[in-house]
Amino acid sequence: MNRETLRVVVLEELSAIAPDIDIEAIDDRARLRDEYDLDSMDVLNLLTALHQRLGVDIPETDYARMHSLQDLLDYLESKAER
Amino acid sequence: MQPPDLERRAGDALSPTLADYDAVRATFSWGQARERLAGLPGGRLNIAHEALDRHLGTPTAERIAIRFLPREGAPVDISYRELTERANRFANLLAALGVKPGDGVYAIAHRTPDLYAAALGTLKHGGVFTPLFSAFGPEPIRSRVAIGEPAVLVTTERLYRRKIADWLGETPCVRQVLLIGEVDEAPPGTLDAGLAMSAQSPDYATRPMAPEEPALLHFTSGTTGRPKGAIHVHEAVVAHHITGRYALDLHPGDIYWCTADPGWVTGTSYGIIAPLTNGVTLVVDEEEFDAERWYRILQDQRVTVWYTAPTAIRMLMKHGPALARQHDLSALRFLASVGEPLNPEAVHWGRATLGLPFHDNWWQTETGGIMIANVAGMPIKPGSMGRPVPGIEAAVVRHTDDGIELIEDPTETGELALKTPWPSMFRGYLHEEARYRRCFVGDWYLTGDLARRDADGYFWFIGRADDVIKSSGHLIGPFEVESVLMEHPAVAEAGVIGVPDEVAGETVKAFVSLKPGQAPDEALRREILALARRRLGPAVAPRQVEFRDRLPSTRSGKIMRRLLRARELGLPEGDTSTLEGGRE
Structure with missing residues (x-):
């Protein structure tokens, strides 16, 4: 799965959890917590959804690394390459 | 360096403050508890005097009051003397701005040292301090400002622009908006408080207050109606101080970490006041929950007393024991938990993984301090809130x-x-x-x-006994959520309940019925959810929204949340005699 497809999937799951985010205008580098008001429950739900959708194993110890959409895509991309 | 097990034994040798619960309870009086405070002449007192001024001229003045851990970079240490001076500068700023004793000061900000200085400076000046959770959306902030009519809002530039600027013009009571933390450019009508504080004197004579004068206004939620502003007075510090000693086993010099945000009552009573009156070092982390970071803090800061919450403990449990065991947690001496009942497995997990059990305790916004606790000197009953603290x-x-x-x-x-x-x-x-x-x-x-x-x-x-929802330890009033859902033009009725969640305890779930001609499709569902999140913020908004053709209501038109919940969870429906149209 290339990065563009991955991005589409992540944004779909993100907007299911937080439809208040304008995903057309999302800044990939912004902190999801600060700029888009995601809290830890939202992040937990997002990563669980991505795990189910992509079949990618995301250990809980890695959760804290995903501050921005870019972090999330970098992480998922590296997992998908393996 | 001592091997960790020896250090642990040294820690254990410190005898609990409440070693003999029954004996202390039998002789305890609040009058004696008050004598432990410094007080001010004429029977007056001030919470901030007990937290800060009383330590000046003692060795505690140079002890670290706050060890601030920024998101990135090195810890910042602030001594009791330095924190006093910073609070004094804030008090002087309030005075210079014409803020009067009794005026309300609200703070909506994440954890940085000036938030603590603002809280204590407000108390020094005789103002009434209200913390609000920074993850609130604009609506919970607006409604609480409308009720309490503060003269001053303390916030950050980012939160001001995102959550406050749009509606502040409607609330003429707010005379000043003070921005703490980094300020790029103070928007019109706001003041860069950091700069303004630096121009003020570091000396301030703390105002002696009558014990019954208001000091704190904490909002909490009920089943119906608006949020409730619970008023607490300066005398409350008698309980903050002694319960910090008894229920949290605070000893002078402890390294203490309360993970509750000062936006909630726990983060004020036990995240600011009790630790400072007891002369301990308070660890303040700017970042939100992160398991690895938290273990690193416990280890690197040599935390001795840790007060946290079931949601956080359950998240740590999900990470498994390996991560905990990679860290040296031998400095820990006492663990406590509050916010919702701690399940027995979590107590056992603490013992097995951290080497110490969690002591659950119970209190609420209205009680102002810990009322019932598993204390250091008595056997823990896992799953129980413990026994009443002395005096209660x-x-x-x-x-x-x-x-x-x-x-x-x-x-x-x-x-x-x-x-x-x-x-x-x-x-x-x-x-x-x-x-x-x-x-x-x-x-x-x-x-x-x-x-x-x-x-x-x-x-x-x-x-x-009522319908309030407890999610991640925070009370959420269903009415406040339903009111926002009802603002959506397609919504006819809304009913909000708590559904069990393995991490948060409960999460908020909303049921809505639609006005005639509205199609219950996914686009509309997302629109309603988006509205709720934008207005309420993630901590209060529902995580799930479901459509129903109609909601169970009484003949007088009141939504029967109890029945919604029973149906959702497959529980017995109980008495349905008041149900409109009888049983469905």
Whole structure:
């Protein structure tokens, strides 16, 4: 799965959890917590959804690394390459 | 360096502050507890005097009051003397701005040192301090400002622009907006408080307050109506101080970490006041929950007393024991938990993984301080909230036609009640005298929590007597959420309940019925969810929204949340005699 497809999937799951985010205008580098008001429950739900959708194993110890959409895509991309 | 096991033993040698619960309880009086405070001439006192000024001229003045851990970079140490000076500068700034004693100061900001200086500076000046959770959306902030009518808002530039600027013009009461933290460019009508504080004098004579003068206004949620502003007075510090000693086992010099945000009552009573009056070093982390970071903090800061919450503990449990064991947690001496009942597995997990059990305790916004606790000097009963702290008499009561009666049977559930008064008891709900009076029957304050008391005198939480939802330890009023859902033009009715969640305890779930001609499709569902999140913020908004053709309501049109919940969870429906149209 290339990065563009991955991005589409992540944004779909993100907007299911937080439809208040304008995903057309999302800044990939912004902190999801600060700029888009995601809290830890939202992040937990997002990563669980991505795990189910992509079949990618995301250990809980890695959760804290995903501050921005870019972090999330970098992480998922590296997992998908393996 | 000592091997960790020896250090642990050295820590254990420190005897608990409440080694003999029964003996202390038998002789305890609030008058004696008050004598432990410094006080001010003429029987006056001030919470900030006990937290800061009393330590000046003692060795504690140069002790670290706050060890601030920024998101990135090195820790910043602030001594008791330095924190006092910073709070003094804030108090002087309030004075310079014409803020009067008794005026309200609200803070909506994440954790940085100036938030603590603002809280303490407000108290020094005789202002009434209200913390609001920074993850609130604009609506919970706006409604609480409308109720409390503060003269000053303390916030950050980012939060101001995102959550406050749009509506502030409608609230003429707010005369000043003070921005703490980094300010790029103070928007019109706001002031860069950091800069302004630096121009003020570091000396300020803390205002001596009458014990019954208001100091804190904490908002909490009920089943119906608006949020309630619980008023607390300066006298409350008597309870903050002694319960910090007894229930959290605070000893001077402890390294103490309270993970609760100062936006909630725990983060104020035990995240600012009690630790400072007890002369401990307070660890303040700017970042939100992150398991690895948290273990690193416990290890690197040599935390000795840790006060946290079931949601966080359950998240750590999900990470498994390996991560914990990679860290040296040998400095820990006492672990406590609050916010919702801690499941017994979590108590055992603490013992097995961290080497110490968690001590669960119970209190609420209205009680101002810890009321019931598993304390250091007595056996923990996992799953129980413990026994009443010295000075507090608790009971389980049943309602009768003409009042209440005490329940003695250890198997019977009733409403948890506390014998009045105690120093940190709330003195009113702001502007709602009738609502306040309804909380009391005779000498007893009725908590709204259902509990039972076992034969050993330990209390066990059973549930809430009303419909409030407890998510991640925070109370959420269903009415506040329903009101926002009803703002959507397609929504006819809304009912909001808590559904069990393995991490958060409960999460908020909304049921809505639509006006005629509206199609219950996915696009509309997302629109409603988006509205709720934008207006309420993630901490209060529902995580799930479901459509129903109609919601169960009474003949008088009130949504029966209890029935919604029973149906959702497959519980017995109970009495449905008031249901509109009878049983469906």
